[in-house]
Amino acid sequence: MLFSELKCKDVINVRDCKKLGHVCDLEFDECSGCICKIMVPGGNQWLGFLRCEPNIVIPYKDIRQIGPDIILVDINC
Structure with a gap:
């Protein structure tokens, strides 16, 4: 899967x-080439340019499934 496909989900x-x-x-x-974490912008997505919240960091182990349209994760937030 390409990153451009991943970021659209x-x-x-x-x-x-x-x-x-x-x-x-x-x-x-760097050594294994495996994904460790994905990041999702934190805060209000509509006013992203005004955002000061850090990204939501999701460890790869918390990804439950990557489907054709969505990525299901299991995190406390």
């Missing part, structure tokens, strides 16, 4: 069924 928290946003960045291990 909605990220949904299965604990409260809330949409967290779209993937804006990711962190990967």
Whole structure:
């Protein structure tokens, strides 16, 4: 899967069924090439340019499923 495909998917928290946003960045291990974390913008998405909240960082282990349209995650927020 390409990053351009990944960042178009909605990220949904299965604990409260809330949409967290779209993937804006990711962190990967240089040695193994595996994804360690994905990042979703924090705060109000409509006023993103005014946002001062940090990104929501989601460890790869908390990703439950990556589907054709959404990414399901299980996090406390």
